[in-house]
Amino acid sequence: MDDFSQNGAELQEALIHLRRLNRIFGASGPALYGVKQLWDDAGRPNHLTLLDVGSGSGDINQSILQWAHKLGVKMKVILADVTEEARIESERLFRNDSRVTFVKCNVFDLPACHADIVTASQFAHHFPSEKLPQLTKRMLEISRYGIVINDIHRHWLPWTAVWVFTRLISNNRYIRHDGPLSVAKGFRRIDFRKLAGQLGISTMKISWRPLFRYAVIIPKQQEGATDVQGS
Template sequence: MDLPGCDPGRLERTYAQFALVNRAIAGWHGIYRARVRPRLSPDSPTSLLDVGCGGGDVSVLLARWAARDGLRLEVTAIDPDPRAILFARGRHAAEGVTFRQSTAAELIEAGDRYDVVVSNHVLHHLDGLPAFLAESASLSRGAVVHNDLRRSPAAYALFFASSWVFTGSYIRRDGLTSIRRSYTAAELAAAAPAGWTVARHAPFRNLLSLDTSRGGYRARPAANG
């Protein structure tokens, strides 16, 4: 689905079906309660950046949960793929989330910063994990939480057995590839720079997190070349 020439109809169905998958098994409600909600206030707004937002469903869920709890959360969701942003804006136009076609590097260049930075299912796509983590840390003045798949034979077998229902999209093929590409908890801990923490999260997730509010971490951009 990342290829520029992929079928647009199948791609739109993929974005739509990802909303069902993420709601069912990505574990974001628990992450919201434990990692995001304690930082929110009913009186002053908290800013949150969702990096690599895809179809925008996770961004919208976070905004909805905060509004339901009477808390003020301003969500900005970015993705470099114009197809993702077009879908997200069309599907979630009235949801109180700002969707922008952008990269994290472009936001850093503009001087933007956010109280909380999150991503969903991004880490296993990356060739340059340290550079991405440095960017997300630079954009955060509070917390960073990256939620990604945790590779295991059980996760692959369960998705293989259940994903046949997602017809007409790229979910099954890309999902199985993503599980194979994802990290175990030990692998992710070894790959992440000092200061980052890896925690297992059900079902079959890794949470890679960083507290930037205490000033003890200084993100260093990856060297060119």
């Protein structure tokens, strides 16, 4: 799914099948966990704008929207992705929800302070390690309150589980190839600690979440000494 030269019906089908995998593996949990924390830190505002970069069809945001509705928070979600297939699938998925809009663009083209919270769910692992600081810094620039990186723990157990489930639920080449590869390109806690040091981030919370995922929460801050928290 990193190769945009072969877009079309197969990629669109992959986005549909990916939603099934996301439900099976609880992919929305870490994003919601992080958004709740940043919302708390911001004083629990009544209005909240969330920007999801590399969103795909944006299905991970459904649980966040449900949470906001339950609490009476007026939320707007902006989905940002570079592919036409993501636009088609997101507009189909959220066709009856006026709170969600889609923009076809690259994360590096978005303006500063474009949203309260910026999330990247299963997106950061698509970047080589040397580009991760650049992505994180850009996400922080785009946000007003902070960012949440929701990504996969690199470990043999989730790799095996994903390999099995992708073959049970899909014949799609993208899903069968990219599912296990995403786990292999995932993260360990030390990767995020290194990221904090590279950017001089004074507060970063790294939380291991079910099922084999990390929620990395970085509030908007002034530059300072690195003080990384883990849980």
